[in-house]
Amino acid sequence: MAAEQFNLMKCNPTKKHALNSRRKCQMFTFLCVLLLALLNMWLNGFSFESNHCTQVTILMWYQPYGKPNNLRGDESWVRNCTPCCKIVEQRSLFPMADVVVFHNFELVRGQEKLPLDLPRPPSQRWAWMSLESPVHNGDLKRFAGIFNLTLSYRRDADISIPYGERLAKEADRDDPVQGVAHNKSFLACWVVSNYRSSFKRSQVYKELSAIVPVKVYGRWTKTPLSSEALLPTISRCYFYLAFENSESKDYITEKLWKNAYQSGAVPVVLGAPVKDYEAVAPPQSFIHVDEFASVKELAEYLQQVAGDRKRYSEYFHWKRKWKVKVNNNWGERVCKLCSQFSNLPPNKVYTDLAAWDHVIDAM
Known part of the structure; x- marks a missing residue:
C-alpha cells in the first residue's frame, strides 16, 4: 500500500506539469488573438462601430451668437453624433478639418472674420450657417465663391436645420x-x-x-x-x-x-x-x-x-x-452635417450666395 501511494505521488507532478503546459499554450493563443484584434483596431481608428469608416472632422470656427459654452452644453449630441465624425473648436486643427462652419450673424456684424489669410486645404469645405431671414443676413455679395455648403432653415439648403x-x-x-x-x-x-x-x-x-x-x-x-x-x-x-x-x-x-x-x-x-x-x-x-x-x-x-x-x-x-x-440644440444641428457628410456634393461652390439667399418680400 505504501508503495502504491509513493508511485501515485510520483505520477501527480507529471500530470500537473502537462496541465500547466496546456494552460500556458491556451493563454499564449489568447494573447496572440487579442494582439491581432488590437492591431486591427489601431489600423482602423479604434472604433468597433466605424465599419472601417474614415474619420470626418467638423471645425466650429466660433460659437453662434458668441456664447462660449453653447456647443459644450450640447456635449451629448456631439458625443453621440456618429462614430466617424468629431466636432471640434480648436482653431489649431484648421489644417486637418474636413469642414469649417461659420455662423453668418457674427460675420455680417464684424464680430468674426473668415481666415482668408490661412492656406486652405484643397479638399476642405466651408459651410455658411444662418437661421435668420434674408433681410437680416446682411450683404452676402462679399462671400461670392467662398462657401461650399449651406446650413439653413431652408428646405433646399445642403443641410436643412429647421426651427421645428x-x-x-x-x-x-x-x-x-x-x-x-x-x-x-x-x-x-x-x-x-x-x-x-x-x-x-x-x-x-x-x-x-x-x-x-x-x-x-x-x-x-x-x-x-x-x-x-x-x-x-x-x-x-x-x-x-x-x-x-x-x-x-x-x-x-x-x-x-x-x-x-x-x-x-x-x-x-x-x-x-x-x-x-x-x-x-x-x-x-x-x-x-x-x-x-x-x-x-x-x-x-x-x-x-x-x-x-x-x-x-x-x-x-x-x-x-x-x-x-x-429644434433649438446647436449640437444637434451640426450633427446633421456629420450624418449627411458622405452625401454632400464634393465640388460645389456658391458663386452667388446672395442670389441663393434672396428676399421674397420684406415685412
Whole structure:
C-alpha cells in the first residue's frame, strides 16, 4: 500500500506539469488573438462601430451668437453624433478639418472674420450657417465663391436645420383632442418685442385688433413673459398670432413650433407662403392670413370658430397622428452635417450666395 501511494505521488507532478503546459499554450493563443484584434483596431481608428469608416472632422470656427459654452452644453449630441465624425473648436486643427462652419450673424456684424489669410486645404469645405431671414443676413455679395455648403432653415439648403418639424407618432390611447377649448380666456394673443409700424405683421395686427380683442405681451407693451410663463399664458388663448418678421421662403420659426403648438393655441400664421407651411406643418393645424381676402374676413372667421367647439377642436385632430419637435440644440444641428457628410456634393461652390439667399418680400 505504501508503495502504491509513493508511485501515485510520483505520477501527480507529471500530470500537473502537462496541465500547466496546456494552460500556458491556451493563454499564449489568447494573447496572440487579442494582439491581432488590437492591431486591427489601431489600423482602423479604434472604433468597433466605424465599419472601417474614415474619420470626418467638423471645425466650429466660433460659437453662434458668441456664447462660449453653447456647443459644450450640447456635449451629448456631439458625443453621440456618429462614430466617424468629431466636432471640434480648436482653431489649431484648421489644417486637418474636413469642414469649417461659420455662423453668418457674427460675420455680417464684424464680430468674426473668415481666415482668408490661412492656406486652405484643397479638399476642405466651408459651410455658411444662418437661421435668420434674408433681410437680416446682411450683404452676402462679399462671400461670392467662398462657401461650399449651406446650413439653413431652408428646405433646399445642403443641410436643412429647421426651427421645428412634424413627426409621426403612434396613436394615443387617450384622445388628445378632448378638452382643447377648456380654460380659454382670450380670443387671440400675440407676443412681440420688435414692433415696427412698417412691418406687414404690425399692419395686420392693427386692423385685426380694431375688430376683435387681441391680448399683447412682450417688451413692446412692457409686459414681458418669462420662459416659465410663456406657454401657460398663451394656452389661455384660442388663437396665437404666429407672425414672422419677414415673408421669406421656408422661414417658419419657434413662433409656430413652440409658442403655438406647445401651448395648445391654434396658430394664425403670417410669413412664408401657404404652400411652405403645408409642406412642413401638421395637416389642418393652422390658419394662414393669406387665405382670406381681408383682415375683416379673418376676424369674423376666428370669432365663428371660437364659438363652435366642434369646429375649433378640428384644428387639433392632427395630434392623433403627429407630434412636433422644436429644434433649438446647436449640437444637434451640426450633427446633421456629420450624418449627411458622405452625401454632400464634393465640388460645389456658391458663386452667388446672395442670389441663393434672396428676399421674397420684406415685412
